[in-house]
Amino acid sequence: MTERTFVMVKPDGVQRGLIGEIIARFEDRGLKLVGAKLMRIDQALAEEHYAEHTDKPFFEDLTDFITSGPVLAMVWEGQDAIAQVRTMMGATDPAESAPGTIRGDFGLDMGRNVIHGSDTEPGSAEREIELFFDEEELEDYERIDEAWLYE
Ligand code: UDP
Numbered sequence: 001m002t003e004r005t006f007v008m009v010k011p012d013g014v015q016r017g018l019i020g021e022i023i024a025r026f027e028d029r030g031l032k033l034v035g036a037k038l039m040r041i042d043q044a045l046a047e048e049h050y051a052e053h054t055d056k057p058f059f060e061d062l063t064d065f066i067t068s069g070p071v072l073a074m075v076w077e078g079q080d081a082i083a084q085v086r087t088m089m090g091a092t093d094p095a096e097s098a099p100g101t102i103r104g105d106f107g108l109d110m111g112r113n114v115i116h117g118s119d120t121e122p123g124s125a126e127r128e129i130e131l132f133f134d135e136e137e138l139e140d141y142e143r144i145d146e147a148w149l150y151e
Pocket of ligand 1: 091
Protein backbone atom coordinates (compact mmCIF):
# COMPACT_ATOMS: atom_id res chain seq x y z
CA MET A 1 0.00 0.00 0.00
CA THR A 2 1.32 3.46 -0.88
CA GLU A 3 1.77 5.51 2.28
CA ARG A 4 3.25 8.80 3.40
CA THR A 5 5.33 9.10 6.55
CA PHE A 6 6.81 11.98 8.50
CA VAL A 7 10.58 11.91 8.96
CA MET A 8 12.82 14.43 10.69
CA VAL A 9 16.58 14.76 10.92
CA LYS A 10 16.93 15.90 14.53
CA PRO A 11 19.21 18.78 15.63
CA ASP A 12 22.14 16.39 16.27
CA GLY A 13 21.85 14.96 12.75
CA VAL A 14 21.79 18.45 11.21
CA GLN A 15 24.80 19.59 13.28
CA ARG A 16 26.74 16.44 12.42
CA GLY A 17 26.26 16.91 8.69
CA LEU A 18 24.16 13.79 8.23
CA ILE A 19 21.33 15.31 6.15
CA GLY A 20 22.75 14.20 2.79
CA GLU A 21 23.56 10.69 4.00
CA ILE A 22 20.08 10.20 5.44
CA ILE A 23 18.26 11.55 2.37
CA ALA A 24 20.44 9.36 0.14
CA ARG A 25 19.42 6.22 2.02
CA PHE A 26 15.71 6.87 1.52
CA GLU A 27 16.16 7.93 -2.11
CA ASP A 28 18.28 4.88 -2.88
CA ARG A 29 15.64 2.64 -1.36
CA GLY A 30 13.11 4.03 -3.83
CA LEU A 31 11.09 6.17 -1.45
CA LYS A 32 9.91 9.48 -2.88
CA LEU A 33 10.47 12.83 -1.18
CA VAL A 34 7.21 14.78 -1.32
CA GLY A 35 7.97 17.56 1.18
CA ALA A 36 10.95 19.02 3.02
CA LYS A 37 11.89 22.07 5.04
CA LEU A 38 14.70 23.15 7.33
CA MET A 39 13.03 24.71 10.34
CA ARG A 40 13.28 25.49 14.03
CA ILE A 41 10.71 23.73 16.24
CA ASP A 42 9.28 26.01 18.91
CA GLN A 43 8.28 24.86 22.40
CA ALA A 44 4.56 24.57 21.57
CA LEU A 45 5.19 22.39 18.50
CA ALA A 46 7.68 20.24 20.42
CA GLU A 47 5.11 19.63 23.17
CA GLU A 48 2.40 18.78 20.65
CA HIS A 49 4.62 16.52 18.55
CA TYR A 50 5.74 14.57 21.63
CA ALA A 51 2.39 14.83 23.49
CA GLU A 52 2.31 11.06 24.16
CA HIS A 53 5.47 11.49 26.28
CA THR A 54 4.27 14.46 28.40
CA ASP A 55 4.43 12.49 31.63
CA LYS A 56 7.73 10.73 30.96
CA PRO A 57 10.84 11.63 32.96
CA PHE A 58 12.75 12.43 29.75
CA PHE A 59 10.10 14.81 28.37
CA GLU A 60 11.81 18.09 29.32
CA ASP A 61 15.22 16.97 28.04
CA LEU A 62 13.55 15.79 24.84
CA THR A 63 11.72 19.06 24.15
CA ASP A 64 14.86 21.09 25.09
CA PHE A 65 16.88 19.01 22.65
CA ILE A 66 14.42 19.05 19.75
CA THR A 67 14.11 22.87 19.97
CA SER A 68 17.88 23.42 20.35
CA GLY A 69 18.72 23.83 16.66
CA PRO A 70 17.33 23.45 13.17
CA VAL A 71 15.74 20.19 12.07
CA LEU A 72 14.98 18.90 8.57
CA ALA A 73 11.30 17.97 8.43
CA MET A 74 10.34 15.70 5.53
CA VAL A 75 7.54 13.61 4.11
CA TRP A 76 8.49 10.41 2.26
CA GLU A 77 6.10 8.32 0.16
CA GLY A 78 6.21 4.74 -1.05
CA GLN A 79 5.01 1.19 -0.60
CA ASP A 80 4.66 0.51 3.15
CA ALA A 81 6.70 3.67 3.73
CA ILE A 82 5.84 3.97 7.43
CA ALA A 83 7.15 0.55 8.46
CA GLN A 84 10.04 0.61 5.98
CA VAL A 85 11.34 3.90 7.38
CA ARG A 86 11.06 2.55 10.93
CA THR A 87 13.09 -0.49 9.93
CA MET A 88 15.72 1.67 8.24
CA MET A 89 15.93 3.94 11.35
CA GLY A 90 16.63 1.11 13.81
CA ALA A 91 15.62 0.86 17.46
CA THR A 92 14.88 3.96 19.56
CA ASP A 93 18.11 3.38 21.49
CA PRO A 94 21.07 3.48 19.08
CA ALA A 95 22.92 1.11 21.40
CA GLU A 96 20.30 -1.51 20.56
CA SER A 97 20.11 -0.68 16.84
CA ALA A 98 21.53 -3.07 14.27
CA PRO A 99 24.47 -1.94 12.15
CA GLY A 100 23.13 -0.89 8.78
CA THR A 101 20.30 1.10 10.32
CA ILE A 102 20.58 4.88 10.57
CA ARG A 103 20.66 4.94 14.38
CA GLY A 104 22.88 1.85 14.44
CA ASP A 105 25.39 3.48 12.11
CA PHE A 106 25.33 7.06 13.40
CA GLY A 107 24.32 7.06 17.07
CA LEU A 108 25.40 5.83 20.48
CA ASP A 109 23.02 7.49 22.92
CA MET A 110 19.22 7.34 23.36
CA GLY A 111 18.86 11.12 23.75
CA ARG A 112 20.87 11.81 20.57
CA ASN A 113 19.40 9.35 18.11
CA VAL A 114 19.66 11.46 14.95
CA ILE A 115 16.28 10.83 13.35
CA HIS A 116 12.55 10.69 13.96
CA GLY A 117 10.08 8.69 11.89
CA SER A 118 6.35 8.21 12.47
CA ASP A 119 5.44 5.03 14.32
CA THR A 120 3.11 2.44 12.82
CA GLU A 121 0.12 3.22 15.06
CA PRO A 122 -2.85 4.00 12.77
CA GLY A 123 -3.12 7.75 12.23
CA SER A 124 0.32 8.64 13.64
CA ALA A 125 1.97 9.53 10.34
CA GLU A 126 -1.04 11.50 9.15
CA ARG A 127 -1.19 13.47 12.40
CA GLU A 128 2.51 14.33 12.27
CA ILE A 129 2.43 15.30 8.59
CA GLU A 130 -0.48 17.67 9.29
CA LEU A 131 1.34 19.11 12.29
CA PHE A 132 4.40 20.08 10.24
CA PHE A 133 3.13 20.65 6.68
CA ASP A 134 0.29 22.42 4.89
CA GLU A 135 -1.21 20.42 2.03
CA GLU A 136 0.23 22.84 -0.58
CA GLU A 137 3.76 22.18 0.72
CA LEU A 138 3.52 18.54 -0.40
CA GLU A 139 4.19 17.60 -4.02
CA ASP A 140 2.32 14.99 -6.06
CA TYR A 141 4.58 13.66 -8.81
CA GLU A 142 5.92 10.47 -10.32
CA ARG A 143 9.52 9.42 -10.02
CA ILE A 144 10.96 8.32 -13.33
CA ASP A 145 12.02 4.93 -11.89
CA GLU A 146 8.64 3.99 -10.40
CA ALA A 147 7.84 1.55 -13.21
CA TRP A 148 11.05 -0.31 -12.28
CA LEU A 149 10.61 -0.13 -8.53
CA TYR A 150 7.15 -1.62 -8.40
CA GLU A 151 5.81 -4.72 -10.12
N1 UDP B 1 13.72 9.14 24.44
C1 UDP B 1 14.62 9.39 25.44
N2 UDP B 1 14.66 8.51 26.51
C2 UDP B 1 13.85 7.42 26.59
C3 UDP B 1 12.93 7.18 25.54
C4 UDP B 1 12.88 8.07 24.48
O1 UDP B 1 15.36 10.35 25.40
O2 UDP B 1 13.94 6.66 27.57
C5 UDP B 1 13.63 10.09 23.31
C6 UDP B 1 14.35 9.56 22.06
O3 UDP B 1 14.99 10.68 21.44
C7 UDP B 1 13.19 9.07 21.21
C8 UDP B 1 12.07 10.05 21.58
O4 UDP B 1 12.28 10.30 22.97
O5 UDP B 1 13.50 9.12 19.83
C9 UDP B 1 10.69 9.55 21.35
O6 UDP B 1 10.54 8.29 21.95
P1 UDP B 1 9.75 7.11 21.22
O7 UDP B 1 9.54 6.04 22.23
O8 UDP B 1 8.56 7.70 20.53
O9 UDP B 1 10.81 6.55 20.18
P2 UDP B 1 10.97 6.70 18.60
O10 UDP B 1 9.61 6.62 18.01
O11 UDP B 1 11.67 8.00 18.35
O12 UDP B 1 11.85 5.52 18.22
